[in-house]
Amino acid sequence: MNKAAALHSLAEDALGMTLPVRLRLWDGSEAGPEDAPVLVLRDKRAVRHVLYSPGELGVARAYVQGDLDIEGDLADGLRTMWEAVRDARAADANAARPRIKARHALRGAWLAVRLGAIGRRPKAPAAESNLTGELHSRERDRAAISHHYDLSNDFYELVLDPQMAYSSGFHADPTWSLEQAQTAKLDLVCRKLGLRPGMRMLDIGSGWGSLSLHAAEHYGVHVTGVTLSHEQRDFVMKRAAERGLQGRVEVSLRHFRDLAGAGVADGTIDAIASIEMGEHVGDEEYVVFTESIHRYLRPGGRVLIQQMSRSNDQVGDRPGGGPFIETYIAPDMHMKPIAKTIGLIAGAGLEIRDVQAMREHYPMTVAGWARNLEENWGTAVALVGEETARVWRLYLAGGSLAFEENRMGVDQILAVKASPAGRSDMPLTPLEWLA
Incomplete structure (x- = not known):
């Protein structure tokens, strides 16, 4: 046979x-x-x-x-x-x-x-997540973030660009390196937010601090980063000290719903960024997320949300991206169609001012990550084990293809909290941030 x-x-x-x-x-x-x-x-x-x-x-x-x-x-x-x-x-x-x-x-x-293949169910790979507790409770959210982001700072330094930006870059020139595209993305976010020296900024889901550090160093703002990952918090504070940014960059290890404990008072924040963190919030909790942003912002304050999405016909009953992503990469993730996300942001009282699709930029970003992984394969395996390294190889290949084929998208959504009289303090054209 x-x-x-x-x-x-x-x-x-x-x-x-x-x-x-x-x-x-x-x-x-x-x-x-x-x-x-x-x-x-x-x-x-x-x-x-x-x-x-x-x-x-x-x-x-x-x-x-x-x-x-x-x-x-x-x-x-x-x-x-x-x-x-x-x-x-x-x-x-x-x-x-x-x-x-x-x-x-x-x-x-x-x-x-x-x-000759009959036998007991094989043991699942150790790299799978195993979350317990109520969906999107503070404890479960913390465990979900830890599963992926507390993997190893050394591993992420191996795969990501030197700034440790773990989100789509902005490849205005397709020949740009991964680092150039990520720097361009950080500058684009800062310009859209209209950052000026002395402003107070909130970076929700600050990761390894690429945006927080860039905004503080190059735009003179005071940044409070928010993360649930101990590894990320320690990494950012170490880099802030190395760059002489103590007192201008702080990282709060807490849930976005608990920012009062970090000294964030309602109506006091000039600018808020959330870069590819909204996917982890959950569907029902997204209302709390956008209402919190509205509450923290001062009148005239801006928010920039960069977020992944799935089209209506792709969401179905797997809004997290499918069994592999939900099991190995981002448990409890929930991606919505872009129209629904915009509706929720506007429903919180924020005025939508600009939406920029960046779907084609993600495969170029992922190509850089995949190249770094393959060029450093032996070191990656030594750091996280072969199973986890293979998870990442499959994740990057499959994720890139999902964006390439329009099964997933990513967008930057800029909104403002207008004053009670309707004043937005926004420029009349987007040339301010496109220059």
Whole structure:
């Protein structure tokens, strides 16, 4: 029996589509198109992962543990698969979705026996999140942030640019380096906020301080950063001291709902930024988030929210981005269509002044991160282990493709808290920040 051919046939039957990859199994057998990307099953455990968790999560678990791989460029292999999925769905709305009917289960079990792959459910990779408690409680939010952001400062320094900006850059020139694009993004945010020396700024979800430090150093503002990550807070304060920014950059280790404890009084903040943090707030809690921003701002104060989104037809019942992202990268994340986000911001009493789509910029940013990871693969594995390094390789390849194919987007939304008389103190044109 050609084991690869039998497995290839079962996969096509269950998915309801022509499989656009070639399979190679641990015994050397192969099946599928000769010129297609090669999906390599290195161990029988890969089959068990998919049998016990059909679909994206099972495949991801097998990949993370090294039981499954793609020869050549991982992003190209994923792109080929998604093209086939789109073609199948164009022909049949139910195609390309795992439909494990009784006949598939029986056939799969019988095939697993013949492959010698039958056995207990494989242990899940250690890199998976395991959150408990009430959704978006302070404790669970803190655990969710810690799962991803407290991984290792040394690892993030390896992957990100020198400023440690973990968000889409602004590639006004496609030839720019990752560092140039991130610097351009930080300047764009500061100009949109109209920052001037002596202003007080709030950076909600300040990460490793790229924006907080840049705004304080180059625009002369006093910044309070907000994070739930101990690793990030310690990193920012160390860099602030190195740059002589003590007293101008502070980082508060607390939830955005508890900023009164950080000395943030209502109506006193000149500018607020939240760079790709709103996705972690949750759907129902987003109202509290935007109302808090409105309350903290002074009349005439501006807010810049850079946030990822998903289109209406992509949200469905997986607003976090799918089983892999929700399990390994950002548990409890909730991405909304951009129109809904704008409505919630306006609903809090903030006036929308500008929306800038940056979807095409993200794949260029991710390409820089992926290049850094691959060039430093051995060091990355030494820092976080091979499983976590493979999580990141899959995350960057799949995430980049989602933006490339318009399944995800990212936008900068600029809003202002107008005075009771309607005064906004905004420039009449966007030339002030586009210069």
